[in-house]
Amino acid sequence: MPPLGVIVSALLQFFRGIFGKGSTVRKKLRWGSVSITGNFRDNNEDRCLIDPSGRFFLVADGMGGQLAGEKASEMAVELIPRKLELQLDFVSDPQPKVNKAIDNAVSHANGEIMALSELDPDFRNMGTTVVMGVRVGDTLHVAGLGDSRAYLFRQGDLQQLTKDHSLAEALREAGTISDEEAKNHRYRTMLYRYLGCKDGNAAETKPVELQVGDKFVLCSDGASEVLSKETFCQLLSSTNDPQLVSDQIVKAAQAAGSKDNITCVSVFVD
Numbered sequence: 001m002p003p004l005g006v007i008v009s010a011l012l013q014f015f016r017g018i019f020g021k022g023s024t025v026r027k028k029l030r031w032g033s034v035s036i037t038g039n040f041r042d043n044n045e046d047r048c049l050i051d052p053s054g055r056f057f058l059v060a061d062g063m064g065g066q067l068a069g070e071k072a073s074e075m076a077v078e079l080i081p082r083k084l085e086l087q088l089d090f091v092s093d094p095q096p097k098v099n100k101a102i103d104n105a106v107s108h109a110n111g112e113i114m115a116l117s118e119l120d121p122d123f124r125n126m127g128t129t130v131v132m133g134v135r136v137g138d139t140l141h142v143a144g145l146g147d148s149r150a151y152l153f154r155q156g157d158l159q160q161l162t163k164d165h166s167l168a169e170a171l172r173e174a175g176t177i178s179d180e181e182a183k184n185h186r187y188r189t190m191l192y193r194y195l196g197c198k199d200g201n202a203a204e205t206k207p208v209e210l211q212v213g214d215k216f217v218l219c220s221d222g223a224s225e226v227l228s229k230e231t232f233c234q235l236l237s238s239t240n241d242p243q244l245v246s247d248q249i250v251k252a253a254q255a256a257g258s259k260d261n262i263t264c265v266s267v268f269v270d
Contacts (some may be wrong), residue, residue: 027138027210028270029054032243034250035263038222045069045128046220046263049077055090056081057133057265061148061220063194064126072113072128076195079109080132090136095207098141102134103202106145110200117196127196130203131162131218133267138210140267143203146194149224152208153215153236158229161206165193189221214269215245222262223253231256242266 031054037044045062047070060076062069083105088098109130117126129146142150144162147169152159163169167187171177177185193199208214215236227249235248246264253262 027212029135029267030242030270031057031265031267032241032246033263033265034246036250036254036261038254038258038260038262040259041261043067043070044261045073046222046261047073047077048218048263048265049081050265051081054267055135056084057216057218057267058130059132059148059218059220059263059265060128060130060195061146061222061261061263062126062128063191063196064123068117068123068126069128071116071123072126072196075113075116076109076128076130079112080105080130083108084134088134088136090134093136095139095141098134098136098207099205102132102141102143102205106130106143106195106203107201110195110197113196114198114200125196127191127194127200129191129194129220132203133216133218135210140208140210140216141205142208142216143205145200145203146191147189147221147224149217149219149221151217151219151232153217153233154211154213156233156237158233158236161208163204164188165191167192189225210269212269215242216267216269217245217249218265218267219249220261220263222258222260223249223264225260226253226256226258240268242268 047060049058060073062073087101129148131144131148134141142161147164150161167190168182168185172182245266249264
C-alpha cells in the first residue's frame with residue numbers, strides 16, 4: 001500500500017482537477033428573464049441576453065426612430081458578449097483586466113453603433129442603454145451606460161448598483177435639485193451617456209462578491225421608472241424562483257402604468 005502522504009497528494013490532485021487548482025466549489029447561479037412591448041409601444045426596442053453558462057447577463061434599451069432603437073440594442077447584446085469571450089478568463093482574471101475587457105467591449109459596440117448611424121439614414125441618431133453583469137470566479141462585475149439599472153437584494157435590503165446617466169441625476173448630484181425633484185424631473189429620461197454617443201466608450205464597473213442568497217435584478221427603465229424600492233423588495237422577498245420574480249416585476253410595472261417596453265433579468269445565488 002502506498003504511503004499516506006502519496007495517497008493524500010493524489011487525492012488533492014484529483015479534486016483540483018475537478019474544481020480547479022487552488023479553488024473551491026463555485027457558487028451556483030439561477031436566472032430568469034422577461035421582455036415585453038408593453039401597453040403603449042408598437043415595437044419592443046429592449047433586448048436581453050443571458051449566457052447559457054451564466055458568465056454574463058445583459059439588458060439593453062434602444063432609442064431612435066422606426067427600427068433604429070431595436071437595431072442599436074440588438075448590436076449591443078451581440079457585440080459586447082463577443083468581445084468579452086475573446087478577452088476574458090471567466091474563472092480567474094483579476095479586477096483590472098475585467099474592467100479593461102468590459103471597457104473594450106463597450107467601446108467596440110459604441111463605435112459600431114455610431115458608424116452604422118452615420119452610414120445608414122434608417123439608423124440615424126440611434127443609441128441604446130446597456131446594463132450587464134459579468135461573472136468572473138465568484139464575483140459579479142456590474143456595469144452600465146444610460147438609465148437601465150442593476151439592483152442587488154441582500155439580507156432584505158435593495159441597493160442600486162448602477163448610476164443613471166441622465167441630466168436629472170447629474171443635477172441631483174450637483175445639488176441643484178432634490179432627490180424627490182429628480183424622480184419626476186423633465187430631464188429624468190434625457191441621457192448624456194449611452195451606446196451611440198461620443199461619451200459611450202467606457203463603463204463604470206462595480207465588483208460584487210457573490211453571497212449565498214443574493215438576488216440581482218437587471219432591468220430597463222420601463223420597470224425602474226414606475227416601481228418603488230418597496231415594491232422591488234416585496235417581489236424579491238416573495239419567492240426564490242428567479243423566473244417568477246422576473247414575471248412579477250414586469251407585470252407589476254405594466255399594472256403601474258409603464259409607458260415603455262419592460263425588460264427584467266433576475267439572477268439568484270445559491
